Amino acid sequence: MTDLQGSILALIQSLLERSDKADITVALDTPIHGDGLGLDSLETAELSAMLEDEFGTDPFGEGLMPETVAEIVAFYSSAGESGASVPA
Structure with missing residues (x-):
């Protein structure tokens, strides 16, 4: 698992804990x-909002509607490959 993937999974887990859904496994x-x-x-x-706070942009704000956690990770991975700065 990359640092980026770990950061995104931890952020989602944090949201789930605040939403009383801590028992859901995030993959x-x-x-x-x-x-x-x-x-x-x-x-x-x-x-x-959490993704934008953490990374400066988010797939939803860019007009994308990711269906899986992997699609969120792919959004930031492709931003990093294109030369945009995405903090991990």
């Missing part, structure tokens, strides 16, 4: 909504 293939993390629209907005 790269975990869906963000439904039977995965089960985030509602308010929790998704909170995740978006």
Whole structure:
């Protein structure tokens, strides 16, 4: 696991703990909504804000609608590859 992946997984786990969903296991293939993390629209907005606070941008704010944790990681991985600075 990369530092970036670990940072994103820890951030999501923190959100789940505050939402009384600490028993949910977070993995790269975990869906963000439904039977995965089960985030509602308010929790998704909170995740978006947390990602932006941590990394300076977020996939939701860029008009993307990631369906899995891996898609969030891929967003930041591709930003790093394109030369944009993404703190880990």
